[in-house]
Amino acid sequence: MSVEAHEMPILPDVDPLEKESIPQAARRKLSSPWASFVVVVITFLWTIPTLGLLVTSLRPAADAQNSGWWTFFANPAVTWSNYAEVLTGGNTIPNGITPYFFNSFAIAIPAAIFPLTLACMAAYALAWVRFKWSTVVFFTIFALQVIPLQMSLLPLLQMFNLGWSLGPIPIFPDLNRPGSEQSLLAGTYIPLWIAHTMFALPLAIFLIHNFIAQLPRDLMEAARVDGASHFLIFRKIVLPLSVPAIASFAIFQFLWVWNDLLVALTFAGGTPDVAPVTAYLANVKGTYGAQLHLITAGAFIAIVVPLIVFFALQRYFVRGLLAGSVKG
């Protein structure tokens, strides 16, 4: 079997008429009744905590406070007031979850698009543009994944607030707000976008590179012969063919940023102008940590968006995840 033939199945909708391949065998074995039964049981077990959250979010405050959610079935009392309080505000947080919700979008969408854009271009260059040391560059970027982002929080924060220069060469300017010790960037989304982009790039470049590198060489060569530039190849051939990888990474990155609290609190702070929905959830419990009914209702509102994103893009998900890991 030639190398090309081996790589063909990566392309969507090309079904090689061969004898049963390994994935097909796996699929056949996994669809036995026993396997299905096990899957159903595991799914059920995994869903119980979420069910508990949902039930608690619908119970009156006193019930949620004083008894476990399972007692709901013996003593069912349903109220929408928790959701009303979370959405429109109440004693705990006057304006409700809405401003935080919009902040989350304003943070997560650019923080998913910036790294994707950069990573696609970088991945293409590393995979198909021949230049000296390209492998070294690729492995260096790949290796950057081992650095925990917590390590870079402080240096990054210093850079945003105090500027940073290498000797006499300014790398990042010191943007001081007049009449205050605070940087112009403090209290804006910008440090968050930059930070999330930086943290995402190594994995993004790695995943997308592996996908792009496996596109058939013939395609690229044919395009080159027809006189296409790198940019044209990237735009007309590589990008359209890489949608599964791009979409699956977009889901990953969006979910990660949506659920992030640490980076948001560190770089933007917890005021309602900039804080994401996770900060709302952390604060809604109030000083005495006893607002279970509000936390659960808020959590359910907060997971609606990730669910929509996931279901909208899920058909790409598995395909994109397998990028570069399975041949054939």
Add this chain to the structure above:
Amino acid sequence: MTAIKRRRGMTLLAGGLAAGMLLAACGGSDDSASDTTAEETAAEDTAAEDTGGDEATDGGDMAAGCEAYADYMGNEGTSVNVFTSILPPEQQLFEEAWAQFEECTGIDIVYEGSDQFEAQLPTRIAGGNAPDIAFIPQPGLLAKLVADGGPVPASAGATAFVDEYWNPAWKQYGTVDGTFYAAPLGSNMKSFVWYNPQTFAANGYTVPTTWDELWALSDQMVADGIKPWCGGLESGGATGWPATDWLEQVMLRLYGGDVYDQWVNHEITFQSPEVEAAMDVIAGWMKNPEYVNGGYGDVQTIAITPFQDAGAGIAAGTECGMLQQASFYANFWQNFDESAVVGPEGTAYAFYLPEISSDIPQPVVGGGEFVTAFSDRPEVQAVQSYLASPDFHTNKAALGNWVSANSGVPLDTYAAGSIDQLSAEFLTNPDGIFRFDASDLMPAAVGAGAMWTEMTAWFAEDKPTSEVLADIDAAWPAS
């Protein structure tokens, strides 16, 4: 088919991008809008001041109700951000209490509360993004921040207020290496015993005022078939802290302030005879199987009962007689029973845990936050001074659910018969011995570590007292 899919994918991305830009734009315009309004009000304020001429003749627009803020003027259009661990709904009360100050002085106070406060604050300071003012709940954290550089000494105004209105012990806790940094804000009083006044009345019990009466009452309850005491240590990652409070109460009552300070500074160890004697007192109290654990079971259940739930037996009536807990426990009674009333005739109230000997008059263990400034800009100094003034403390106390140790706050500011009024009565007593919660003063490895876990083990596993104390000592940092 793939083409369609592709196009849809791209549209989705494009749509997302557009939405992102739109939101970013909205966020931006929002910001600038609020900025301009702040500037406008500031401009108006200055204009008012200019046209008003000198203050003596000015009875008009600017000075209406603003005379009290004369000392803080001259900072119009500035903003001061405040970072705290105090979350809503208390945030709104703070904002309400200083609303008039903001209006009169033109200083915008931006409030930010976070339950990650202790972790976030040092990060922000090191990252060059220090808040202007932080409310620090642990004097130990203040000392650490001063050592690392960051806090600036307290404003002259704040210092003067603290000298005039607080028990001298408080100033000590805002002082690091002889420099006074931070004035106290809210306070809580930990030397309380909670009980059910209606149960007491029905059984003919009277509130004990001496140490001996307390134990006579406990024995009386045992004779009547009521477990006199209940307690709960479970508190997530902080499990065990209520037991450290018990030890602090007894230490301060047995030996007074000086020995307590030595204990806090580890000049006397946990294995010293003083601490052992204090542990023996608790062993005869909260580890006495005849006395505990009302509403829950045997002594061991103290370790696993959430502290929020410990008072359930008191709320229920006769399952438990008394609970040693801080003033803030007032917030929990309605969790047991929505119709609970906190008050001298209600279903829950507290009495002062009596002193042991008259040589050590009215010992009180408490806590509080300290208003620390990280900038010497005039508006920051003005806010720091104002937050120490009797004026602000009276405003805030009048809104309820908050206690100040500032003796300039009239006691009738608090709701009559409220637990806040009772707390303030003890906290503002100039002759009482006030000491800060010891576990908040000790190094975190002990005060927020070994002391919690070892005291929990003492209850949960009946670990021998000598081993408990030796293990706490072993956890004390070497330096």
